[in-house]
Amino acid sequence: MTSHANGRTTTDTGSNDVVPFASPAAASGGAHVEKAVAYDAILLAGFGGPEGQDDVIPFLRNVTRGRxxxxxxxxxxxxHYRHFGGVSPINAQNRALxxxxxxxxxxxxxxxPVYWGNRNWAPYLEEAVTDAAAAGDVxxxxxxxxxxxxxxSCRQYREDFARVLIETELAGTVxxxxxxxxxxxxxxVQPFIDGVRDAVAGFIAEGVAPGAVRVLFSTHSIPTADAERSGPRAGDERHREFGEEGAYAAQHRAVAGVVMAAVAADVPGAEQIGWDLVYQSRSGPPTQPWLEPDVNDVIAGLPSTGIEAVAIVPLGFMSDHMEVLWDLDTEAMEAAAEAGIRAVRTPTPGVDPxxxxxxxxxxxxxxxxxxxxxxxxxxxLGPWFDVCRPACCENVRAGFKPAAAGVAP
Structure with missing residues (x-):
């Protein structure tokens, strides 16, 4: 049995460490930590969401703070939230997880033990880290x-970790x-394979020819400037030629390819089915370029290509939070109905065993x-890094802030 060591003394993570705020095993900056580490606890870090109508605007102020x-x-x-009673499902899903x-x-x-804290709504990360430290889980x-x-999806969480340690004055202790x-x-990956297989097999069983089925892998759109900087920076020994849309798009495309290959091996005729990577949930001013194409625009154009049925796969999402419920289950399904084609939204991993x-x-x-x-x-592309590489996933609007779990900056 593995046990956590309450009250164990840790090393101060000062400026001499390549990776600030890190355990001694990770502080030197190697891409993969191949040394056993006796962690005290797991810190489950979420986005957070409102749990009532009165929470909605304060929550959105938190999400957009500084803008x-x-x-x-x-x-x-x-x-979007008020349509569902002001309650985002994300907190309940994190409780279940x-x-x-x-x-x-x-x-x-x-x-x-597992401590859970959010970036934008209670329970906050500050509370989780403070509770862990009080229990001796450092x-x-x-x-x-x-x-x-x-x-x-990555660096901002690492900045959250650093911010919380600094603001709680636990840096050097935790x-x-x-x-x-x-x-x-x-x-x-497996839950997505299961979902696409079931959707495709269902369409074929209903008499839809495989060539008239399309699979749309949907993920959250991000500014193209952020996409270009996702993953290791060019010149780093771990950098690969990901293309103009960076590691973010390359990772999604790679996973989608694996899913489709597995489905083709399981379902007769599925090798004839085409697929696309599409985006959803964009925000920001219209003048700012974001990743495209939009899922609804793609759906609208499917009938002209002979498509009769579409499987919409929330590949970028762990669970059925608001972007899935509204942007896919509501808007994308309405787009499919307007286009006159059958549509199924496949499951997210959620708490799949x-x-x-x-x-x-x-x-x-x-x-x-x-x-x-x-x-x-x-x-x-895998296995990905335990310790993010220098300047990985830069935010061009805000610059580099202190971040844990990665080589500075």
Whole structure:
């Protein structure tokens, strides 16, 4: 049985460390930590969401802090939440994920508590880290609820970790490492394979010819400037030629290819089915370029290409939060109805047993110091890094802020 060591003394992570705020094993900056680390606890880091009508505007103010957006414009987004009673499902989903992680850890005999905190709504990360420190759990392994590499899906969480340690004055007492981005871990990929297989097989069983089926893999759009800077910077030994849309788009495309290959192997005729990577949920001024094409625009054009049925796959999302419920289940399904084609939205991983087991596998990698070549990954891009590379996933609008779990800056 693995046990966590309450009250264990940690090393001050000062300016001499290549990776600030890190455990001694990760502080030197190697891409993969292949040394066992006796973590005290897991820090589950979420985005957060409102849990009532009165929470909606304060929550959106938190999300857009520093951007000077007036409440009148926030109300344009607020109606998505108000349509569902002002309640985002994301907090309930994180509670369910926390419970599932705790059950899987207990099943494996891993004695690590799970602390949960959010960036934008209660319970906040500050509370989670403070509670952990008060309990003597000072060497934390972060697990952010986002699988891919970009500023908003990785580096911003790392900046959150650093900000919280600085603001709570726990830097030097508490360390925070982070599991690798898990976009291509088999536990994350398998639920998507299952969902697409079921959708495609269902269409074919209903008499739709495979060539008249299309699969749209949808993810959150981000500014193209952020996409270009996602992943390691050019010149870094770990950088690959990801293309103009960076590691963010490359990771999604790689996973989509794996999903479609698996489905083609399982469903007769599925090798004839085409697919696209599409985007949703863009925000920001119209003059700012964001990743395209938009999912609804693509759906509108499908009938002219002979498509009769579409499977909409929320590939960029761990669970059915607001962007899935509104942008896909509401707007994209309406777009399909207007286009006169059949549509199915496939499931997110949520608390699928394969996904939960995969997350605990990631924890065990770090507890055991598993060598990189022994770590499972479904694409040629993996296994991704334990320690993010210098200047990884830069935010061009705000510059570099202190960040944990990565080589500075």
């Amino acid at each position: 000077g957006i007036p409440d009148e414009r926030l109300e344009e987004v607020a109606h 926390k419970a599932a992680l705790e059950a899987e850890l207990a099943r494996r005999g891993i004695d690590l 060497n934390l392994l972060g697990l952010a609820t986002s699988a891919y590499s970009s500023f908003s 360390t925070i490492d982070k599991v690798r981005q898990f976009f291509d871990h088999p536990g994350f 394969a996904f939960v087991a995969g997350l605990v596998d990631l924890v065990e990698e770090r507890l055991n110091g598993t060598p990189a070549e022994q770590r499972p990954h479904a694409t040629e």
